[in-house]
Amino acid sequence: MPANTSSKVRVRFAPSPTGELHVGNIRTALFDWAYARHTGGTFIFRIEDTDTERVTPEYIQAAINTLKWLGLDWDEGPEVGGENGPYLQSQRLDIYAEWAAKFLEQGDAYHCYCSSEELEAVREAQRAANVAPGYNGHCRELTPQEIAAYLSEGRKPVVRMRMPDGSTTFTDLIRGEVTFEHKFVPDFVLARNDGSPLYTLAVAVDDVLMKVTHVLRGEDLLSSTPRQLRVYDAMGVKAADYPLFAHLPFVMGQDNAKLSKRNGETSIAWYRDAGYLPEAICNYLALLGWSPGEDRENVTMKELTELFTVERVHSSPARFDMKKLEAINGDKIRALSLEDFFTWAMPFMRKAGTVTGTDEEVALIKKALPIIQERIVTLGEIPALLNFLFVKDFVIAADSVEKIADEQSKKVLQISAERLSTLTEWNHESIEAVLRSALIEELGLKPRIAFSALRIAVTGSHISPPLFESMELLGAAKSLARIRGAL
RNA sequence: GGCCCCGUCGUCUAGCGGCCUAGGACUCUGGCUUCUCAAGUCAGCUACGAGGGUUCGAAUCCCUUCGGGGCUACCA
Numbered sequence: 103m104p105a106n107t108s109s110k111v112r113v114r115f116a117p118s119p120t121g122e123l124h125v126g127n128i129r130t131a132l133f134d135w136a137y138a139r140h141t142g143g144t145f146i147f148r149i150e151d152t153d154t155e156r157v158t159p160e161y162i163q164a165a166i167n168t169l170k171w172l173g174l175d176w177d178e179g180p181e182v183g184g185e186n187g188p189y190l191q192s193q194r195l196d197i198y199a200e201w202a203a204k205f206l207e208q209g210d211a212y213h214c215y216c217s218s219e220e221l222e223a224v225r226e227a228q229r230a231a232n233v234a235p236g237y238n239g240h241c242r243e244l245t246p247q248e249i250a251a252y253l254s255e256g257r258k259p260v261v262r263m264r265m266p267d268g269s270t271t272f273t274d275l276i277r278g279e280v281t282f283e284h285k286f287v288p289d290f291v292l293a294r295n296d297g298s299p300l301y302t303l304a305v306a307v308d309d310v311l312m313k314v315t316h317v318l319r320g321e322d323l324l325s326s327t328p329r330q331l332r333v334y335d336a337m338g339v340k341a342a343d344y345p346l347f348a349h350l351p352f353v354m355g356q357d358n359a360k361l362s363k364r365n366g367e368t369s370i371a372w373y374r375d376a377g378y379l380p381e382a383i384c385n386y387l388a389l390l391g392w393s394p395g396e397d398r399e400n401v402t403m404k405e406l407t408e409l410f411t412v413e414r415v416h417s418s419p420a421r422f423d424m425k426k427l428e429a430i431n432g433d434k435i436r437a438l439s440l441e442d443f444f445t446w447a448m449p450f451m452r453k454a455g456t457v458t459g460t461d462e463e464v465a466l467i468k469k470a471l472p473i474i475q476e477r478i479v480t481l482g483e484i485p486a487l488l489n490f491l492f493v494k495d496f497v498i499a500a501d502s503v504e505k506i507a508d509e510q511s512k513k514v515l516q517i518s519a520e521r522l523s524t525l526t527e528w529n530h531e532s533i534e535a536v537l538r539s540a541l542i543e544e545l546g547l548k549p550r551i552a553f554s555a556l557r558i559a560v561t562g563s564h565i566s567p568p569l570f571e572s573m574e575l576l577g578a579a580k581s582l583a584r585i586r587g588a589l
Numbered sequence: 590g591g592c593c594c595c596g597u598c599g600u601c602u603a604g605c606g607g608c609c610u611a612g613g614a615c616u617c618u619g620g621c622u623u624c625u626c627a628a629g630u631c632a633g634c635u636a637c638g639a640g641g642g643u644u645c646g647a648a649u650c651c652c653u654u655c656g657g658g659g660c661u662a663c664c665a
Binding site for chain 2 (some may be wrong): 116120153155229236301323389395398419423428429531538551
Protein backbone atom coordinates (compact mmCIF):
# COMPACT_ATOMS: atom_id res chain seq x y z
CA MET A 103 0.00 0.00 0.00
CA PRO A 104 2.60 2.59 0.90
CA ALA A 105 4.13 4.64 -1.81
CA ASN A 106 6.82 7.15 -1.04
CA THR A 107 9.49 4.60 -1.68
CA SER A 108 10.38 6.23 -4.95
CA SER A 109 10.30 9.83 -3.78
CA LYS A 110 13.15 11.33 -1.87
CA VAL A 111 13.21 10.36 1.78
CA ARG A 112 12.28 13.04 4.29
CA VAL A 113 12.36 12.15 7.96
CA ARG A 114 11.84 14.35 10.94
CA PHE A 115 12.76 14.38 14.57
CA ALA A 116 10.03 16.26 16.38
CA PRO A 117 10.51 16.36 20.13
CA SER A 118 8.32 18.18 22.56
CA PRO A 119 10.86 19.88 24.81
CA THR A 120 9.02 19.58 28.09
CA GLY A 121 12.36 18.90 29.76
CA GLU A 122 15.90 18.07 28.82
CA LEU A 123 16.16 15.72 25.90
CA HIS A 124 16.80 12.32 27.41
CA VAL A 125 18.53 9.21 26.25
CA GLY A 126 15.38 7.79 24.68
CA ASN A 127 14.71 10.94 22.68
CA ILE A 128 18.26 10.97 21.47
CA ARG A 129 18.09 7.39 20.34
CA THR A 130 15.07 8.32 18.25
CA ALA A 131 16.84 11.38 16.88
CA LEU A 132 19.85 9.26 16.06
CA PHE A 133 17.80 6.75 14.09
CA ASP A 134 15.95 9.53 12.28
CA TRP A 135 19.23 11.15 11.37
CA ALA A 136 20.96 7.91 10.42
CA TYR A 137 18.07 6.90 8.20
CA ALA A 138 18.03 10.25 6.44
CA ARG A 139 21.77 10.13 5.88
CA HIS A 140 21.68 6.50 4.82
CA THR A 141 19.14 7.19 2.13
CA GLY A 142 20.60 10.49 1.07
CA GLY A 143 17.36 12.07 2.19
CA THR A 144 16.51 15.12 4.22
CA PHE A 145 16.61 15.34 8.00
CA ILE A 146 14.06 17.74 9.42
CA PHE A 147 14.17 19.00 12.98
CA ARG A 148 10.85 20.30 14.24
CA ILE A 149 9.92 21.55 17.67
CA GLU A 150 6.54 20.45 18.93
CA ASP A 151 5.80 23.18 21.41
CA THR A 152 2.04 23.10 21.38
CA ASP A 153 2.03 22.22 25.06
CA THR A 154 2.60 25.78 26.22
CA GLU A 155 2.20 24.75 29.84
CA ARG A 156 5.29 22.59 29.87
CA VAL A 157 7.54 23.60 26.99
CA THR A 158 10.01 26.41 27.74
CA PRO A 159 12.41 28.40 25.55
CA GLU A 160 15.28 27.06 27.65
CA TYR A 161 14.36 23.48 26.91
CA ILE A 162 14.02 24.25 23.23
CA GLN A 163 17.49 25.78 23.14
CA ALA A 164 18.85 22.86 25.12
CA ALA A 165 17.42 20.45 22.57
CA ILE A 166 19.06 22.36 19.75
CA ASN A 167 22.39 22.39 21.55
CA THR A 168 22.23 18.70 22.35
CA LEU A 169 21.65 17.67 18.75
CA LYS A 170 24.48 19.91 17.63
CA TRP A 171 26.85 18.54 20.22
CA LEU A 172 26.07 15.00 19.17
CA GLY A 173 26.75 15.85 15.57
CA LEU A 174 23.21 15.16 14.41
CA ASP A 175 23.02 17.93 11.87
CA TRP A 176 19.70 18.80 10.31
CA ASP A 177 18.85 20.06 6.85
CA GLU A 178 15.68 21.88 7.77
CA GLY A 179 14.71 23.27 11.14
CA PRO A 180 15.64 25.82 13.78
CA GLU A 181 18.63 28.03 12.93
CA VAL A 182 19.02 26.62 9.43
CA GLY A 183 15.51 27.31 8.16
CA GLY A 184 14.14 25.56 5.11
CA GLU A 185 11.37 25.99 2.59
CA ASN A 186 8.75 24.22 4.69
CA GLY A 187 9.10 26.32 7.81
CA PRO A 188 8.65 27.68 10.29
CA TYR A 189 9.79 24.67 12.29
CA LEU A 190 8.43 25.70 15.65
CA GLN A 191 4.82 24.71 15.93
CA SER A 192 4.11 27.75 18.06
CA GLN A 193 4.80 29.79 14.93
CA ARG A 194 2.36 27.80 12.82
CA LEU A 195 -0.79 28.33 14.84
CA ASP A 196 -2.69 30.00 12.00
CA ILE A 197 -2.05 26.99 9.79
CA TYR A 198 -3.58 24.60 12.30
CA ALA A 199 -6.51 26.94 12.84
CA GLU A 200 -7.22 26.95 9.13
CA TRP A 201 -7.25 23.21 8.91
CA ALA A 202 -9.38 22.87 12.01
CA ALA A 203 -11.88 25.25 10.43
CA LYS A 204 -11.78 23.27 7.22
CA PHE A 205 -12.45 20.01 9.05
CA LEU A 206 -15.40 21.64 10.79
CA GLU A 207 -16.73 22.85 7.50
CA GLN A 208 -16.31 19.46 5.88
CA GLY A 209 -18.08 17.77 8.77
CA ASP A 210 -15.00 15.74 9.65
CA ALA A 211 -14.86 17.53 12.97
CA TYR A 212 -17.42 19.13 15.22
CA HIS A 213 -17.64 21.49 18.16
CA CYS A 214 -17.77 19.80 21.51
CA TYR A 215 -19.13 21.74 24.45
CA CYS A 216 -18.52 19.20 27.15
CA SER A 217 -16.57 20.52 30.12
CA SER A 218 -13.55 18.76 31.54
CA GLU A 219 -15.57 17.92 34.59
CA GLU A 220 -18.35 16.36 32.54
CA LEU A 221 -15.86 14.38 30.55
CA GLU A 222 -14.17 13.18 33.68
CA ALA A 223 -17.53 12.10 35.11
CA VAL A 224 -18.23 10.10 31.97
CA ARG A 225 -14.87 8.37 32.19
CA GLU A 226 -15.49 7.65 35.83
CA ALA A 227 -18.77 5.98 34.98
CA GLN A 228 -17.18 4.02 32.19
CA ARG A 229 -14.50 2.74 34.47
CA ALA A 230 -17.07 1.76 37.05
CA ALA A 231 -19.14 -0.02 34.41
CA ASN A 232 -15.98 -1.67 33.14
CA VAL A 233 -16.42 -0.50 29.58
CA ALA A 234 -13.81 1.03 27.30
CA PRO A 235 -13.31 4.62 28.39
CA GLY A 236 -13.46 7.35 25.81
CA TYR A 237 -15.56 10.16 24.48
CA ASN A 238 -19.16 9.09 24.27
CA GLY A 239 -20.10 11.20 21.27
CA HIS A 240 -22.30 13.49 23.31
CA CYS A 241 -21.84 16.53 21.05
CA ARG A 242 -21.68 14.71 17.74
CA GLU A 243 -25.17 15.66 16.62
CA LEU A 244 -26.19 18.75 18.53
CA THR A 245 -29.27 20.70 17.45
CA PRO A 246 -29.00 24.47 16.86
CA GLN A 247 -31.05 24.96 20.02
CA GLU A 248 -28.69 22.89 22.12
CA ILE A 249 -25.72 24.75 20.74
CA ALA A 250 -27.37 28.07 21.47
CA ALA A 251 -28.06 26.92 25.01
CA TYR A 252 -24.44 25.95 25.57
CA LEU A 253 -23.25 29.22 24.10
CA SER A 254 -25.54 31.23 26.33
CA GLU A 255 -24.01 29.42 29.28
CA GLY A 256 -20.74 30.90 28.18
CA ARG A 257 -19.26 27.60 27.11
CA LYS A 258 -16.48 27.68 24.59
CA PRO A 259 -16.21 24.57 22.43
CA VAL A 260 -13.20 22.47 21.52
CA VAL A 261 -12.85 21.03 18.05
CA ARG A 262 -13.28 17.30 18.07
CA MET A 263 -12.53 14.91 15.22
CA ARG A 264 -15.20 12.46 14.19
CA MET A 265 -13.93 8.89 13.97
CA PRO A 266 -16.02 6.96 11.46
CA ASP A 267 -17.08 3.37 12.07
CA GLY A 268 -14.71 0.72 10.87
CA SER A 269 -11.04 0.18 11.47
CA THR A 270 -7.61 1.43 10.50
CA THR A 271 -4.87 -0.84 9.28
CA PHE A 272 -1.39 0.29 8.46
CA THR A 273 1.97 -1.33 7.96
CA ASP A 274 4.55 -0.48 10.53
CA LEU A 275 8.03 -0.92 9.08
CA ILE A 276 9.19 -2.62 12.26
CA ARG A 277 6.11 -4.41 13.50
CA GLY A 278 4.27 -5.31 10.36
CA GLU A 279 0.55 -4.88 9.88
CA VAL A 280 -1.30 -3.29 12.78
CA THR A 281 -5.05 -2.86 13.02
CA PHE A 282 -7.14 -0.73 15.33
CA GLU A 283 -10.92 -1.01 15.55
CA HIS A 284 -12.40 2.47 15.64
CA LYS A 285 -14.66 1.56 18.53
CA PHE A 286 -11.49 1.71 20.58
CA VAL A 287 -10.42 4.99 19.03
CA PRO A 288 -12.88 7.57 20.34
CA ASP A 289 -13.46 10.97 18.78
CA PHE A 290 -10.46 13.06 19.78
CA VAL A 291 -9.81 16.72 20.36
CA LEU A 292 -7.93 18.65 17.68
CA ALA A 293 -7.97 22.12 19.19
CA ARG A 294 -8.56 23.51 22.65
CA ASN A 295 -11.33 25.94 23.36
CA ASP A 296 -8.89 28.81 22.97
CA GLY A 297 -8.18 27.59 19.46
CA SER A 298 -4.71 26.25 20.18
CA PRO A 299 -3.87 22.95 18.49
CA LEU A 300 -3.15 19.62 20.11
CA TYR A 301 -0.42 17.22 19.14
CA THR A 302 -2.75 15.07 17.07
CA LEU A 303 -3.64 17.95 14.80
CA ALA A 304 -0.26 19.63 14.57
CA VAL A 305 1.78 16.50 14.01
CA ALA A 306 -0.38 15.33 11.14
CA VAL A 307 -0.69 18.70 9.47
CA ASP A 308 3.03 19.34 9.69
CA ASP A 309 4.06 15.93 8.46
CA VAL A 310 1.89 16.44 5.42
CA LEU A 311 2.93 20.04 4.80
CA MET A 312 6.59 19.27 5.36
CA LYS A 313 6.29 16.34 2.96
CA VAL A 314 7.56 13.85 5.49
CA THR A 315 7.87 10.39 3.94
CA HIS A 316 8.99 8.34 6.95
CA VAL A 317 7.96 8.69 10.55
CA LEU A 318 10.38 6.99 12.91
CA ARG A 319 9.28 7.63 16.48
CA GLY A 320 8.82 6.03 19.86
CA GLU A 321 6.45 3.12 20.21
CA ASP A 322 4.37 5.10 22.70
CA LEU A 323 2.91 6.83 19.66
CA LEU A 324 1.88 3.61 17.99
CA SER A 325 -1.67 3.76 19.24
CA SER A 326 -2.06 7.37 18.20
CA THR A 327 -1.34 6.49 14.59
CA PRO A 328 -4.96 5.80 13.63
CA ARG A 329 -5.82 9.32 14.75
CA GLN A 330 -3.01 10.72 12.70
CA LEU A 331 -4.16 8.81 9.64
CA ARG A 332 -7.65 10.11 10.22
CA VAL A 333 -6.36 13.68 9.98
CA TYR A 334 -4.48 12.88 6.78
CA ASP A 335 -7.70 11.59 5.35
CA ALA A 336 -9.56 14.74 6.33
CA MET A 337 -6.80 16.77 4.72
CA GLY A 338 -7.51 14.98 1.50
CA VAL A 339 -4.26 13.05 1.39
CA LYS A 340 -4.49 9.80 -0.52
CA ALA A 341 -3.65 6.67 1.43
CA ALA A 342 -0.87 5.94 -1.02
CA ASP A 343 0.76 9.22 -0.04
CA TYR A 344 0.72 8.67 3.70
CA PRO A 345 4.13 8.61 5.31
CA LEU A 346 5.50 5.22 6.29
CA PHE A 347 5.60 4.55 10.01
CA ALA A 348 8.26 2.82 12.05
CA HIS A 349 7.70 2.70 15.78
CA LEU A 350 10.95 2.33 17.65
CA PRO A 351 11.20 0.21 20.80
CA PHE A 352 11.73 1.91 24.13
CA VAL A 353 14.96 2.41 25.97
CA MET A 354 14.42 1.14 29.49
CA GLY A 355 16.24 1.74 32.74
CA GLN A 356 17.96 -0.85 34.88
CA ASP A 357 14.77 -1.78 36.66
CA ASN A 358 12.90 -2.47 33.47
CA ALA A 359 10.85 0.69 33.68
CA LYS A 360 11.10 3.49 31.18
CA LEU A 361 14.44 5.18 31.70
CA SER A 362 14.22 7.98 34.21
CA LYS A 363 16.21 9.82 36.83
CA ARG A 364 15.40 7.06 39.25
CA ASN A 365 17.10 4.26 37.41
CA GLY A 366 19.92 5.84 35.48
CA GLU A 367 21.18 9.12 34.21
CA THR A 368 19.02 10.33 31.38
CA SER A 369 20.27 13.75 30.46
CA ILE A 370 22.80 14.02 27.70
CA ALA A 371 24.30 17.00 29.49
CA TRP A 372 25.27 14.68 32.32
CA TYR A 373 27.13 12.36 29.96
CA ARG A 374 28.82 15.28 28.28
CA ASP A 375 30.03 16.67 31.61
CA ALA A 376 31.17 13.26 32.79
CA GLY A 377 33.39 12.96 29.77
CA TYR A 378 31.60 10.75 27.30
CA LEU A 379 32.30 11.34 23.63
CA PRO A 380 29.38 12.06 21.31
CA GLU A 381 30.46 9.27 19.04
CA ALA A 382 30.49 6.81 21.94
CA ILE A 383 27.03 7.86 23.03
CA CYS A 384 25.71 7.56 19.50
CA ASN A 385 27.44 4.26 18.91
CA TYR A 386 26.08 2.80 22.11
CA LEU A 387 22.59 4.17 21.60
CA ALA A 388 22.56 2.81 18.08
CA LEU A 389 23.11 -0.64 19.55
CA LEU A 390 19.94 -0.28 21.60
CA GLY A 391 17.35 -1.67 19.25
CA TRP A 392 19.58 -2.00 16.24
CA SER A 393 22.59 -3.98 15.25
CA PRO A 394 24.91 -3.84 12.26
CA GLY A 395 25.09 -7.63 12.24
CA GLU A 396 28.21 -9.60 11.41
CA ASP A 397 29.31 -9.48 15.06
CA ARG A 398 30.10 -5.82 14.66
CA GLU A 399 29.57 -3.24 17.36
CA ASN A 400 32.10 -0.49 17.16
CA VAL A 401 31.05 1.82 14.36
CA THR A 402 31.90 5.39 13.51
CA MET A 403 29.20 7.93 12.77
CA LYS A 404 29.98 7.55 9.10
CA GLU A 405 29.70 3.78 9.24
CA LEU A 406 26.46 4.13 11.14
CA THR A 407 24.92 6.11 8.31
CA GLU A 408 26.18 3.58 5.82
CA LEU A 409 24.91 0.54 7.70
CA PHE A 410 21.68 1.79 9.21
CA THR A 411 18.46 0.37 7.89
CA VAL A 412 15.03 0.24 9.49
CA GLU A 413 14.78 -3.44 8.62
CA ARG A 414 17.46 -4.20 11.18
CA VAL A 415 15.69 -2.33 13.95
CA HIS A 416 14.28 -4.53 16.71
CA SER A 417 10.74 -4.55 17.90
CA SER A 418 11.53 -5.29 21.53
CA PRO A 419 12.63 -2.79 24.16
CA ALA A 420 16.24 -2.53 25.30
CA ARG A 421 17.72 -1.87 28.69
CA PHE A 422 20.25 0.89 29.07
CA ASP A 423 23.55 -0.43 30.42
CA MET A 424 26.05 2.10 31.70
CA LYS A 425 28.84 -0.49 31.81
CA LYS A 426 28.61 -1.10 28.12
CA LEU A 427 28.53 2.60 27.39
CA GLU A 428 31.69 2.97 29.46
CA ALA A 429 33.38 0.17 27.55
CA ILE A 430 32.55 1.78 24.23
CA ASN A 431 33.60 5.20 25.47
CA GLY A 432 36.95 3.73 26.48
CA ASP A 433 37.35 2.22 23.03
CA LYS A 434 36.54 5.52 21.38
CA ILE A 435 38.97 7.42 23.58
CA ARG A 436 41.75 4.99 22.76
CA ALA A 437 40.98 5.43 19.08
CA LEU A 438 41.40 9.20 19.28
CA SER A 439 44.38 10.85 17.63
CA LEU A 440 46.62 12.72 20.04
CA GLU A 441 45.41 15.95 18.51
CA ASP A 442 41.75 15.12 19.09
CA PHE A 443 42.41 13.62 22.48
CA PHE A 444 44.06 16.83 23.55
CA THR A 445 41.15 18.90 22.27
CA TRP A 446 38.70 16.82 24.28
CA ALA A 447 40.90 16.66 27.36
CA MET A 448 41.78 20.32 27.76
CA PRO A 449 38.35 21.57 28.92
CA PHE A 450 38.29 18.90 31.60
CA MET A 451 41.73 19.89 32.85
CA ARG A 452 40.67 23.51 33.02
CA LYS A 453 37.34 22.84 34.61
CA ALA A 454 38.93 20.74 37.32
CA GLY A 455 41.31 23.60 38.03
CA THR A 456 44.28 21.36 37.35
CA VAL A 457 45.71 23.83 34.88
CA THR A 458 44.91 27.30 33.64
CA GLY A 459 46.14 26.70 30.13
CA THR A 460 49.61 28.25 29.91
CA ASP A 461 51.92 27.23 27.08
CA GLU A 462 54.10 25.17 29.42
CA GLU A 463 51.08 23.37 30.79
CA VAL A 464 49.75 22.66 27.32
CA ALA A 465 53.10 21.27 26.24
CA LEU A 466 53.29 19.02 29.28
CA ILE A 467 49.72 17.81 28.86
CA LYS A 468 50.42 16.88 25.27
CA LYS A 469 53.38 14.81 26.39
CA ALA A 470 51.44 13.19 29.21
CA LEU A 471 48.26 12.26 27.35
CA PRO A 472 49.69 9.22 25.55
CA ILE A 473 50.48 7.46 28.81
CA ILE A 474 46.95 7.82 30.16
CA GLN A 475 44.96 7.35 26.99
CA GLU A 476 44.49 3.63 27.45
CA ARG A 477 43.80 3.85 31.17
CA ILE A 478 40.64 5.93 31.20
CA VAL A 479 37.04 5.26 30.44
CA THR A 480 35.79 8.84 30.61
CA LEU A 481 37.47 12.18 29.98
CA GLY A 482 36.46 13.17 33.48
CA GLU A 483 39.16 10.89 34.87
CA ILE A 484 41.97 12.81 33.23
CA PRO A 485 42.58 15.57 35.80
CA ALA A 486 42.96 13.16 38.69
CA LEU A 487 45.47 11.11 36.74
CA LEU A 488 47.61 14.07 35.70
CA ASN A 489 47.21 16.20 38.77
CA PHE A 490 50.60 15.15 40.20
CA LEU A 491 52.33 16.91 37.32
CA PHE A 492 50.76 20.27 38.05
CA VAL A 493 49.93 20.34 41.71
CA LYS A 494 51.52 23.25 43.60
CA ASP A 495 51.47 21.87 47.11
CA PHE A 496 52.31 18.24 46.70
CA VAL A 497 50.96 15.90 49.35
CA ILE A 498 50.78 12.14 49.50
CA ALA A 499 47.31 10.71 49.73
CA ALA A 500 46.37 9.81 53.29
CA ASP A 501 45.76 6.15 52.53
CA SER A 502 49.20 5.85 50.94
CA VAL A 503 51.38 7.63 53.47
CA GLU A 504 51.62 4.66 55.80
CA LYS A 505 52.58 2.37 52.95
CA ILE A 506 55.98 3.99 52.68
CA ALA A 507 56.58 4.51 56.38
CA ASP A 508 58.41 1.20 56.87
CA GLU A 509 62.17 0.73 56.87
CA GLN A 510 62.33 -1.05 53.57
CA SER A 511 60.49 1.75 51.80
CA LYS A 512 62.77 4.30 53.36
CA LYS A 513 65.73 2.36 52.11
CA VAL A 514 64.29 2.16 48.62
CA LEU A 515 63.67 5.88 48.53
CA GLN A 516 67.08 6.66 49.99
CA ILE A 517 68.97 4.62 47.43
CA SER A 518 66.77 5.77 44.58
CA ALA A 519 67.43 9.39 45.42
CA GLU A 520 71.18 8.78 45.50
CA ARG A 521 71.35 6.96 42.21
CA LEU A 522 68.85 9.17 40.40
CA SER A 523 70.80 12.27 41.34
CA THR A 524 73.77 10.92 39.40
CA LEU A 525 71.84 10.61 36.18
CA THR A 526 73.03 12.87 33.40
CA GLU A 527 70.15 12.07 31.11
CA TRP A 528 66.67 12.24 32.53
CA ASN A 529 64.36 10.06 30.51
CA HIS A 530 62.26 7.04 31.29
CA GLU A 531 64.75 4.59 29.82
CA SER A 532 67.68 5.84 31.89
CA ILE A 533 65.50 6.18 34.99
CA GLU A 534 64.26 2.65 34.66
CA ALA A 535 67.74 1.28 33.99
CA VAL A 536 69.32 2.86 37.02
CA LEU A 537 66.46 1.95 39.33
CA ARG A 538 66.28 -1.64 38.19
CA SER A 539 69.96 -2.07 38.68
CA ALA A 540 69.91 -0.50 42.13
CA LEU A 541 66.72 -1.92 43.54
CA ILE A 542 66.02 -5.14 41.74
CA GLU A 543 69.46 -6.46 41.02
CA GLU A 544 71.48 -5.10 43.90
CA LEU A 545 68.87 -5.14 46.62
CA GLY A 546 67.05 -8.11 45.19
CA LEU A 547 63.64 -6.58 45.70
CA LYS A 548 60.52 -7.56 43.83
CA PRO A 549 59.71 -4.90 41.25
CA ARG A 550 56.19 -4.32 42.49
CA ILE A 551 57.45 -3.75 46.02
CA ALA A 552 60.30 -1.49 45.07
CA PHE A 553 58.47 0.64 42.55
CA SER A 554 55.39 0.93 44.66
CA ALA A 555 57.21 3.05 47.23
CA LEU A 556 58.60 5.29 44.53
CA ARG A 557 55.25 5.60 42.89
CA ILE A 558 53.66 6.83 46.06
CA ALA A 559 56.48 9.23 46.79
CA VAL A 560 56.49 10.70 43.31
CA THR A 561 52.83 10.72 42.30
CA GLY A 562 51.24 10.75 45.73
CA SER A 563 49.14 7.69 45.05
CA HIS A 564 49.57 3.96 44.68
CA ILE A 565 47.67 4.23 41.42
CA SER A 566 49.26 6.28 38.69
CA PRO A 567 50.40 6.32 35.10
CA PRO A 568 53.55 4.28 34.40
CA LEU A 569 56.18 5.28 36.94
CA PHE A 570 59.25 5.96 34.78
CA GLU A 571 57.33 7.96 32.22
CA SER A 572 55.71 9.87 35.04
CA MET A 573 59.09 10.74 36.52
CA GLU A 574 60.42 11.80 33.16
CA LEU A 575 57.50 14.17 32.72
CA LEU A 576 57.75 15.48 36.25
CA GLY A 577 61.39 16.30 35.74
CA ALA A 578 64.52 15.50 37.75
CA ALA A 579 64.28 18.35 40.23
CA LYS A 580 60.70 17.73 41.32
CA SER A 581 61.07 13.97 41.27
CA LEU A 582 64.09 14.05 43.54
CA ALA A 583 62.56 16.63 45.80
CA ARG A 584 59.51 14.46 46.30
CA ILE A 585 61.51 11.34 46.94
CA ARG A 586 63.60 13.12 49.52
CA GLY A 587 60.57 14.79 50.96
CA ALA A 588 59.03 11.39 51.61
CA LEU A 589 61.96 10.27 53.71
C1' G B 590 -10.57 -3.47 32.76
C1' G B 591 -10.20 -2.66 27.20
C1' C B 592 -7.05 -2.01 22.92
C1' C B 593 -2.12 -2.38 20.96
C1' C B 594 3.06 -3.83 21.11
C1' C B 595 6.84 -7.05 22.92
C1' G B 596 9.45 -11.98 24.97
C1' U B 597 17.30 -15.67 22.76
C1' C B 598 22.90 -15.68 28.13
C1' G B 599 22.58 -10.86 34.07
C1' U B 600 22.56 -6.82 29.84
C1' C B 601 22.79 -5.43 24.37
C1' U B 602 22.36 -8.59 20.42
C1' A B 603 23.36 -12.57 15.88
C1' G B 604 19.81 -15.95 14.20
C1' C B 605 14.87 -15.01 9.56
C1' G B 606 13.12 -24.27 9.04
C1' G B 607 18.37 -27.98 8.82
C1' C B 608 25.11 -24.27 8.92
C1' C B 609 22.70 -23.98 16.43
C1' U B 610 25.04 -29.75 21.40
C1' A B 611 22.75 -21.37 19.71
C1' G B 612 27.62 -17.03 17.74
C1' G B 613 29.58 -11.95 19.29
C1' A B 614 29.97 -7.85 22.81
C1' C B 615 29.51 -5.86 27.88
C1' U B 616 29.49 -7.60 32.92
C1' C B 617 31.35 -11.35 36.22
C1' U B 618 35.14 -15.35 37.55
C1' G B 619 40.02 -17.48 36.75
C1' G B 620 44.91 -17.52 34.04
C1' C B 621 48.79 -15.08 31.19
C1' U B 622 51.39 -10.40 30.71
C1' U B 623 53.09 -6.81 34.16
C1' C B 624 56.35 -1.11 38.06
C1' U B 625 50.44 0.22 40.19
C1' C B 626 45.97 1.00 37.52
C1' A B 627 44.59 0.04 32.90
C1' A B 628 45.13 -1.97 28.10
C1' G B 629 46.05 -6.61 25.65
C1' U B 630 45.37 -11.88 25.60
C1' C B 631 43.40 -16.95 26.91
C1' A B 632 39.63 -19.67 29.33
C1' G B 633 35.06 -20.23 32.00
C1' C B 634 29.92 -19.21 33.76
C1' U B 635 25.11 -18.26 31.86
C1' A B 636 19.84 -18.01 27.24
C1' C B 637 15.76 -19.67 22.93
C1' G B 638 9.41 -17.75 29.30
C1' A B 639 5.84 -22.17 29.37
C1' G B 640 2.51 -25.63 26.90
C1' G B 641 0.47 -27.42 22.58
C1' G B 642 0.64 -28.02 17.40
C1' U B 643 2.66 -27.85 11.82
C1' U B 644 7.08 -30.42 9.78
C1' C B 645 11.47 -35.69 8.26
C1' G B 646 13.43 -31.42 11.08
C1' A B 647 11.68 -25.21 14.99
C1' A B 648 15.01 -20.35 18.55
C1' U B 649 13.02 -19.66 13.69
C1' C B 650 5.81 -20.92 11.31
C1' C B 651 0.67 -21.29 13.97
C1' C B 652 -2.32 -21.40 18.57
C1' U B 653 -2.84 -20.94 23.77
C1' U B 654 -0.89 -19.34 28.18
C1' C B 655 2.26 -16.61 31.37
C1' G B 656 5.17 -12.33 31.86
C1' G B 657 6.66 -7.19 30.57
C1' G B 658 5.43 -2.51 28.39
C1' G B 659 2.49 1.37 25.99
C1' C B 660 -2.11 3.79 25.19
C1' U B 661 -6.79 4.64 27.15
C1' A B 662 -5.99 13.62 28.33
C1' C B 663 -8.59 20.14 26.14
C1' C B 664 0.28 15.71 27.36
C1' A B 665 3.26 14.36 23.58
